[in-house]
Amino acid sequence: xxxxxxxxxxxxxxxxxxxxxxxxxxxxxxxxxxxxxxxxxxxxxxxxxxxxxxxxxxxxxxxxxxxxxxxxxxxxxxxxxxxxxxxxxxxxxxxxxxxxxxxxxxxxxxxxxxxxxxxxxxxxxxxxxxxxxxxxxxxxxxxxxxxxxxxxxxxxxxxxxxxxxxxxxxxxxxxxxxxxxxxxxxxxxxxxxxxxxxxxxxxxxxxxxxxxxxxxxxxxxxxxxxxxxxxxxxxxxxxxxxxxxxxxxxxxxxxxxxxxxxxxxxxxxxxxxxxxxxxxxxxxxxxxxxxxxxxxxxxxxxxxxxxxxxxxxxxxxxxxxxxxxxxxxxxxxxxxxxxxxxxxxxxxxxxxxxxxxxxxxxxxxxxxxxxxxxxxxxxxxxxxxxxxxxxxxxxxxxxxxxxxxxxxxxxxxxxxxxxxxxxxxxxxxxxxxxxxxxxxxxxxxxxxxxxxxxxxxxxxxxxxxxxxxx
Amino acid sequence: xxxxxxxxxxxxxxxxxxxxxxxxxxxxxxxxxxxxxxxxxxxxxxxxxxxxxxxxxxxxxxxxxxxxxxxxxxxxxxxxxxxxxxxxxxxxxxxxxxxxxxxxxxxxxxxxxxxxxxxxxxxxxxxxxxxxxxxxxxxxxxxxxxxxxxxxxxxxxxxxxxxxxxxxxxxxxxxxxxxxxxxxxxxxxxxxxxxxxxxxxxxxxxxxxxxxxxxxxxxxxxxxxxxxxxxxxxxxxxxxxxxxxxxxxxxxxxxxxxxxxxxxxxxxxxxxxxxxxxxxxxxxxxxxxxxxxxxxxxxxxxxxxxxxxxxxxxxxxxxxxxxxxxxxxxxxxxxxxxxxxxxxxxxxxxxxxxxxxxxxxxxxxxxxxxxxxxxxxxxxxxxxxxxxxxxxxxxxxxxxxxxxxxxxxxxxxxxxxxxxxxxxxxxxxxxxxxxxxxxxxxxxxxxxxxxxxxxxxxxxxxxxxxxxxx
Numbered sequence: 001x002x003x004x005x006x007x008x009x010x011x012x013x014x015x016x017x018x019x020x021x022x023x024x025x026x027x028x029x030x031x032x033x034x035x036x037x038x039x040x041x042x043x044x045x046x047x048x049x050x051x052x053x054x055x056x057x058x059x060x061x062x063x064x065x066x067x068x069x070x071x072x073x074x075x076x077x078x079x080x081x082x083x084x085x086x087x088x089x090x091x092x093x094x095x096x097x098x099x100x101x102x103x104x105x106x107x108x109x110x111x112x113x114x115x116x117x118x119x120x121x122x123x124x125x126x127x128x129x130x131x132x133x134x135x136x137x138x139x140x141x142x143x144x145x146x147x148x149x150x151x152x153x154x155x156x157x158x159x160x161x162x163x164x165x166x167x168x169x170x171x172x173x174x175x176x177x178x179x180x181x182x183x184x185x186x187x188x189x190x191x192x193x194x195x196x197x198x199x200x201x202x203x204x205x206x207x208x209x210x211x212x213x214x215x216x217x218x219x220x221x222x223x224x225x226x227x228x229x230x231x232x233x234x235x236x237x238x239x240x241x242x243x244x245x246x247x248x249x250x251x252x253x254x255x256x257x258x259x260x261x262x263x264x265x266x267x268x269x270x271x272x273x274x275x276x277x278x279x280x281x282x283x284x285x286x287x288x289x290x291x292x293x294x295x296x297x298x299x300x301x302x303x304x305x306x307x308x309x310x311x312x313x314x315x316x317x318x319x320x321x322x323x324x325x326x327x328x329x330x331x332x333x334x335x336x337x338x339x340x341x342x343x344x345x346x347x348x349x350x351x352x353x354x355x356x357x358x359x360x361x362x363x364x365x366x367x368x369x370x371x372x373x374x375x376x377x378x379x380x381x382x383x384x385x386x387x388x389x390x391x392x393x394x395x396x397x398x399x400x401x402x403x404x405x406x407x408x409x410x411x412x413x414x415x416x417x418x419x420x421x422x423x424x425x426x427x428x429x430x431x432x433x434x435x436x437x438x439x440x441x442x443x444x445x446x447x448x449x450x451x452x453x454x455x456x457x458x459x460x461x462x463x464x465x466x467x468x469x470x
Numbered sequence: 471x472x473x474x475x476x477x478x479x480x481x482x483x484x485x486x487x488x489x490x491x492x493x494x495x496x497x498x499x500x501x502x503x504x505x506x507x508x509x510x511x512x513x514x515x516x517x518x519x520x521x522x523x524x525x526x527x528x529x530x531x532x533x534x535x536x537x538x539x540x541x542x543x544x545x546x547x548x549x550x551x552x553x554x555x556x557x558x559x560x561x562x563x564x565x566x567x568x569x570x571x572x573x574x575x576x577x578x579x580x581x582x583x584x585x586x587x588x589x590x591x592x593x594x595x596x597x598x599x600x601x602x603x604x605x606x607x608x609x610x611x612x613x614x615x616x617x618x619x620x621x622x623x624x625x626x627x628x629x630x631x632x633x634x635x636x637x638x639x640x641x642x643x644x645x646x647x648x649x650x651x652x653x654x655x656x657x658x659x660x661x662x663x664x665x666x667x668x669x670x671x672x673x674x675x676x677x678x679x680x681x682x683x684x685x686x687x688x689x690x691x692x693x694x695x696x697x698x699x700x701x702x703x704x705x706x707x708x709x710x711x712x713x714x715x716x717x718x719x720x721x722x723x724x725x726x727x728x729x730x731x732x733x734x735x736x737x738x739x740x741x742x743x744x745x746x747x748x749x750x751x752x753x754x755x756x757x758x759x760x761x762x763x764x765x766x767x768x769x770x771x772x773x774x775x776x777x778x779x780x781x782x783x784x785x786x787x788x789x790x791x792x793x794x795x796x797x798x799x800x801x802x803x804x805x806x807x808x809x810x811x812x813x814x815x816x817x818x819x820x821x822x823x824x825x826x827x828x829x830x831x832x833x834x835x836x837x838x839x840x841x842x843x844x845x846x847x848x849x850x851x852x853x854x855x856x857x858x859x860x861x862x863x864x865x866x867x868x869x870x871x872x873x874x875x876x877x878x879x880x881x882x883x884x885x886x887x888x889x890x891x892x893x894x895x896x897x898x899x900x901x902x903x904x905x906x907x908x909x910x911x912x913x914x915x916x917x918x919x920x921x922x923x924x925x926x927x928x929x930x931x932x933x934x935x936x937x938x939x940x
Contacts, residue, residue, distance in 0.1 A: 103712050103817040126714065148657045149666060159655060161664075162632070174905035184845040185619045185629060186887035187668050188893075188900045189927060190909045194631075194664035198657050241676030242573050244596065244685030284536040285758050303610045345652040346575040357868030375654040415655035423658075434645035438916060439660045446908060 002042040008065050010045055010087075013055045018046040018093070029088040032073035032080045033135075033424055035336045036386055041068065041082035046090040050168060050207040051175055053089070056182040057205065057451075058174035059088060066454045069201040071111065071143025074135035074311055077420030079200045080145060083455035091142055094207065097121060104182045105213045111142025113204050115149075119212075128216040132159035133416070134324045148198030150416030151325065155374035156248045156282075159416065163337055168208035169196055172447040176447035179328070182210055191344045195442075200418055203446045208435075217282035220248070221292045222316035224297035224309045226273040230254065230357075232303040233275040234350030235374045239298050240279075241346060245291050249280035250374030254353070257330070257368040262383040264329030275307065277373065278323055280316070311460055326370050326379070341351060343377040343404035343415030355405045356380045363398040365391075377415035377458050400463065403429060424459035436462075472512040476533050478710055480557075483525045488563070489628070498625035499558040502543035502550045503605075504892055505806045508858055511538065512554035516560040520638060520646055520677040523559070527675065527921075528644035532556060536924045539671040541613025542618065544644065546604035547890030548808055549670050550619060553925035561612055567591060574592030575654045575683045578636060581612025585619075588681075598686040598740040600627035604794045615676055618668030618859075620782055622793065625844035626718045626752075629886065638678035638811050642917040652680055665912075670888055671923040673916045681879035690718070691762045695769035696743040696921075698722065700827075702773040703745040703842045704785045704820030707843045709768050710749075711816060715761050719750035720844030721793050724823070726934075727800070727838040728849070734799035735792040743775060747843065748793055750786070796840050796849070803853035810869055812876035813847040813885030825875045826850045831866040847885035870933065873899060894929035906932075 002021070011019045019044040020026065030039040042065070047053045060067050063346030066086030075079050082088055095112030100122065107122060107129070115136040122129050132151035133139055139149070147165075150159045165398040169192075179192040196204050237250060253261065255274050262269040270276065276297065279289040296307045310316035331337040344352045353369060356378070359365035371378035380402055382395050403413045403426050413419075413426045428436050440458060444452075472491070490496070491513040501508040513536070517523045530537050543550050551560055565582030568590065577599070585606040592599050602621035603609055609619070614819060615637075618876040620629045636650030639662075644764045656814040666674050697703040707720060717805030722791045723731065725744050732739040740746065747769065766777045780786035801807040813823045823839060826848070829835035841848040850872055852865050873883045874897050883889075898906050900914060913920075 057851055091663060101815075101817070103708050105711065105817045106815075112587070148661075150655050154655060161661070171908055172903065177905045177908055179905070181880055181882060183813055183880075183882055183885070184816070185620050185624060185842075185847045186882045187884050187886055187888050188882045189889060189897055189905070190912060191532055191618075191631070191664050191668055194661050195912075198661055203660070215716065219662070223549065238573050240589065246685065262698065282752075284757055284760075287754055288752075333610045343653055345571075345576075346654070347572045372655075390764070395563055410651055410652055410653075412651060412656045412658045414657050415653070418657050419659060427659055432647065434641065435644065435647045435659070435662070437651070438647055440639055441915040442660060442665075442912055445911040449892060 002065065003063060004057065006065065007043060009059050009253050010043065010056065013059065014045050014047050014052050018221065020044040029070065029083065032075055032078065034076050034078040034081065034420065035338060037078035037081040037421055039081050039083045040085065042085050044090060045089045046092050048093045050170065051203065052204055053170045053207050054174045054176050056089065056441040057170050057172065060451050061173065061449060064449055064451060066297050066451050067272040068453050071140030071203050072138045072252050074139045075147050075418060075420065077414065077418040079418050079420035079456055081421060083421055089205065091140065100125060101182060104364055105211055106182045108208065108210050112141060113141045115139045115141055115144055119292060122213055123216060126216050127213040129163065129211060129213055131160045131163060134327060141268055142206055145197055145209055146199065146201050147418040150227055151379065152251060152372065152373065152413040153251045154372060155250055161194055163212045164193055164197050164209055165212050166198055166210035167193055167206055169204035169206050171204050172452050180210065192273065198418065198421060200456050202443060202456055203452065218289050219285045220280060220282040221288050222280045222310040222319055223292055223296060223307060224319065225277040226277065226302040228273055228276045228305050229288065229303060230275050230353055231350050234353060236299045236302040237275060237349055238347055239302055241374065243294065243298065245294060247279050247295065247374065248282040251278040252373035253326065253370040254368060255324065255367060257326055257370040260333060260368065261322050261326055261329045265325055266330065267318045267322055269322060278319055283291040293312060330368055330381050330383055334385055336384045336386040337381060338384060338395055339379055340402065341377060341379050341415045341417045342402050342411060342413060343375065343409030344374040344406050344409045346374065347374055348409040348411065349373055349408055352378060352406060356402060358402045359398050361379055363394040365394060365398055375415065376411065419457045421455055425461065425463040427457065427459065474649065476529065476535065477513060479529050480526065483529065484517050484522050490514045499540065500552065502545055502548060504546050504890070505526065505808060506550065507548035507551040507891055509551050509553045510555065512555050513559040514558045514560060515859040516547040516562050517541045520640065523590050523640045523675055523677050524644045524646050526559065527642065530921050531643065531919060533919055535918055535919060539675050540924050543606045543609030543856055543876040543891065544609045544887060545613060545617050547888040547938040549886065549888050549890035549926055551891060553891055556742050559675065561610065571652060576652045576680050577613055577683055578680050579727055581610060584609045585609045585611055585865055591760065592683055593686060596686050599633065599681060599683055600655045601630045601633060610909040611679060612676055615667050615679055616669065616671050616742060617888040620842065620847065621723055622721060622842065624842060625720055626716045631664055633682045634667050634679055635792055636674055636680035636684050637663055639674035639676050642754055642922050646828065647865065649806050650680065650761060653847055667850045668888065670890060670926050672913060672926055673922065675922070685895050685922065689755045689758050690750060690752040692750045692780040692789055693762055693766060694789065695747045695749065695774040696740050697773070698743055698744045699773060700745050700773050700823055701820050703804050704748055705770040706747060706769045707819055708817055710765055711844065712765070715764060717749050717761065717844065718752040719748065722843035723793065723796065723840040724838060726836060727751060727796055727840040730803060730838065731792050731796055731799045733739065733804065735795055737788045739792060748789055800851050800853055800868060802840055804855055805855060806856040807851060808854060809849055809851040809873065810883060811847060811849050811871050811885045811887045812883060813845065814876050814879045814881030816846040817842065818879040819846055820850060820880065821879055826872060829868050829871045833864040835864060835868055843887065846881065889927045891925055894927060897927070897929065898932040
């Protein structure tokens, strides 16, 4: 329980109306989009500016109260679950676009801005902010930065990290620092900007960001390639890239996912094929035409049973929306949806998908797989029921094997979702004891009392590495 | 002086032939490309593999001997001067290209590979490694990573950091860790990859790197725009970018630089104009044609007195080579050449160049300015003589004012050269006490006995901020 004097001091900083310590108010922020994790915070506060954030951090430091910064809570790694109680920090008041600089091609924003609002805002000016996580309609930029979110355009355009030029951040001691700037190049000291991106609120609290924009591509085309053979789809991906075409989007959906998505979106997706690739190219018209034609040929050569181009932009948009809705569609099947994002080198996609299917059979689970094939970033997903403990154990064992396999193939346990609490026990498999030690040293140095989002990234105990036997 | 037992143990690790403690041998590594900094190391060693690096680090830890990892020493920030003595680590044996992976578009290299060798190696396979520091003929990839080197193609393609996907590094305690992988996306824990890039050998010793490659642009065109008015050149830069054209290269040379470069390269550069822009675009042929035409029009609209296109690739190559030779050309003028790289937001280029000229007049110095205009990354350069103490004091005061002005304009004290010893006293101007404290905490956590390249990045005493009066 929180000391009453803490609440009073907190109210003095942000105003009474911006502190909620009621049970109902706290319950709302006791979980995020990750199934199976819930923990009550002791209070919720919504600061109005950076100075207030700094004062709150100093107050929490004084009382040793954990702080969990939270955007819209759409993360899938239990990154914003207040696992050790404490204070949830909301950015609903710090949600302004501060500056769109067309000469330097930058936008300066507060963390509470909704990703899609930012994207639409810059597109009106003929500019482009590529990172587009599937949750972009509700996710915030602050959340995207903390998780280093990816999206469908990552293959060609990179992820959130590649668009963060500078940050304002509050450190665990209340210091307010600025990193980077409206600068294409800056090597003045360590790259705190990129260290903080993806650090899940465990190293600092981000209060402002300068983001890089690029010119908006002049045109875009969308195509669908259908396969009766998973391997053929994977071969198409490798073949496209090794022919040096980098499409804007190169998404994969397997048959179980296709069926569920079509049932949800009803846009006429084929459900009688084993896999589809959703491929987009953008850029100057001539180039897009050329690349799409080349990719259609490649897919047919690699045994696609059919390739078709979206005839209109609304048809293309329907396909993209359907793909983005995969999680929502799958979530309708059963009470609990476990979605992962094991990632492998692109050349290992086929091996990884086969391994996922074998693991699914071994544990008698219906694993639906979709994801960013061009990035090697797959989302094996299990619709299940958290109340069925026996099944949940099988799910957990299956994912442990999937992680182990991804690492064996030169991959990682998470491509874009983050570690949070969810994957903390597996982090050592990827990094080794030595890698964990280096990261813990940084955490300890920047947040010695461990008040910034404690319980995330680092597990109290690491999982023993399973021996993958098949 | 070094303990004799240390040398013996060192010899046992790397072999007698790979340790040099002679005065002549040490003298060679007592300085780098930065004028005015020299300090004798106690020994020089050339490990043959990562295990040997790890053993050396453990040995140095035992004896508390500083280690200075060094590539070709082309850095301009006194980043590899053994300021506190100790051991210089050479990578002449660790200079292999380990793997070119065409399916994943990656190359895996040891740190001692020469930048240009790597570039040529991948170009033979139709692939492209964009970072191209002017020193690339002799610089090493390890050095580029430690300094986060830029180059002429940074505007469109980014800097070294943007191409490092994974690292193998030896920590201060001898631990060998691996970060990232052949992965487009990886958010498993903190981004140590990017933290180490640009950390100047102060956080770890890099022993292997996985670098990202991209398809090589199909064609390239080069043009030159001549100006009788500095401001018109700067306006052209802004106008090109705000019309959403991102050229591959957008370089600026002022008249004093032009004269010196022409005298050196003798390729018929105009020396009767106040400034030139060297502009290149690459990509598909149609697009390059279109962009070059648009940029020619823009430059003429912004009062270029003439624009001309390189007629042949050899003419274009001569122009690029001339630009790259600017430092060598300037270095012939006087015994000492001080070259800086204050960087500002692109929109402030014109203000910055004017300020540099005013500062030059104030301190009665002949400052030649050239650089990456598209990045806002300028290289004001003063040919001087280190033995002329009175002039050197004026040079130092002038650069202090240049740094202060860059920061005032939203810029930074170094865009691509790094901090090293040279700019350490000024780092606080950019970062504030709080930013320095955060970086020092990280350094202290990862290298508690301060044996990794000590004396770099952090100054014993920061410079007082001058009040810029004009």
